[in-house]
Amino acid sequence: MAAEVVLIDTWASMFGMRVRIALAEKGVSYEYKEEYLIKGKSPFLLQMNPIHKKVPVLIHNGRPICESAIIVQYIDEVWNHKNPIMPSHPYDRAQARFWVDFIDKKIYETWRKMWLSEGEEHETWKKELISIFKQLEETLGDKAFYAGDTFGFLDLGLIPFYSWFYTFETYGNFKMEAECPKLIAWAKRCMQRDTVSKTLPDEKKVYDHVLAMRKALEK
Numbered sequence: 001m002a003a004e005v006v007l008i009d010t011w012a013s014m015f016g017m018r019v020r021i022a023l024a025e026k027g028v029s030y031e032y033k034e035e036y037l038i039k040g041k042s043p044f045l046l047q048m049n050p051i052h053k054k055v056p057v058l059i060h061n062g063r064p065i066c067e068s069a070i071i072v073q074y075i076d077e078v079w080n081h082k083n084p085i086m087p088s089h090p091y092d093r094a095q096a097r098f099w100v101d102f103i104d105k106k107i108y109e110t111w112r113k114m115w116l117s118e119g120e121e122h123e124t125w126k127k128e129l130i131s132i133f134k135q136l137e138e139t140l141g142d143k144a145f146y147a148g149d150t151f152g153f154l155d156l157g158l159i160p161f162y163s164w165f166y167t168f169e170t171y172g173n174f175k176m177e178a179e180c181p182k183l184i185a186w187a188k189r190c191m192q193r194d195t196v197s198k199t200l201p202d203e204k205k206v207y208d209h210v211l212a213m214r215k216a217l218e219k
Contacts, residue, residue, distance in 0.1 A: 005030035006059040008045050010037050012209045014108070015068035016056040017160035017199055022072045024195035025156075026079040038216050069100050072156060085153050093153075096146070099139060100157035106132045107161060115171055115210075126172040130179050137183040144189060151193060155186075159196055162187040166203035167210050 007023070007030050009016035023030055035045055035055050048057045048064040058065045058074070065071050076085040087093045110132060114125035136158065140146055146154035165176045165187075177184045191197045 004061055006033060007031070008033045008035060008042075008048060008057040008059070009055045010035045011201060012206055013055055014160035014164060017163070018068045018156055019056045019058060019071050019075070020199045021156055021160070021195050022075045022085060024199060025083040025085065026075060027082065028075070028079055038213060069097070069104060069157060072153065076153075085156060087147060087152060092147070096153040096157075099136070099146070099154050103136070103157055103161075111164075111168060114168075115214075126174065129168065129172065130174060133176065133180045133183060137180040140182060140186055142182075145186070151190065155190055159187060159190045160200065162190070163200040163203055163206050167207045170207060171210075 005023075005028055007016075007019060009019065009032065011034065033044065035042060037055070041053055045055065045057065046053055048059060049055075049066045052066060054066070056066075056068055056071060058071045060074075060078070065074050072085060087096055107129070110125055110129045114122060114129055117125055143149075145151050146158075169176055191200070
């Protein structure tokens with residue numbers, strides 16, 4: 001019999017980490033199917049996400065749900081018996097969705113442009129990446145979490161990038177703690193949750209993965 005919940009993912013994906021944290025928050029058991037994207041995309045992934053052909057994909061009772069922010073909201077609605085993820089007030093939900101959308105449109109693409117560029121262009125994208133995190137730090141303000149005193153949707157949407165900070169810093173030649181100290185303090189608070197600390201991979205392992213990706217691109 002097929003598992004009720006299946007997750008197609010790759011271990012280093014910050015977007016997949018979101019889904020894994022959400023499932024852990026809800027205590028949902030699932031079958032994990034690792035995608036080895038450096039080697040190509042599996043027929044199963046292409047079948048389950050024929051539009052974008054990306055991970056993560058959550059399959060619930062045989063039906064696929066794609067895009068990590070949408071998946072997290074789906075998980076919160078379906079398994080609503082514990083640890084609510086979305087804010088209760090409509091305005092707060094709208095604000096959380098806005099900032100997660102900001103993260104999705106800004107961080108990865110800016111990092112990728114910095115990673116693949118050199119010289120003045122590299123410096124330009126580095127400054128842009130830092131400015132994005134400074135904006136997110138300003139949005140956090142002096143709160144413990146983005147949702148206030150509780151870990152919520154926006155926290156869950158951003159914290160997976162923490163495992164990539166070492167890679168960003170190494171390629172960009174800057175220190176996140178010097179640039180955004182409040183954001184680092186927030187990340188450390190998030191890491192006190194087992195659902196987060198047990199999901200996020202070692203930062204050096206992520207860096208080695210990125211090196212392998214670079215070598216694959218250069219072939």
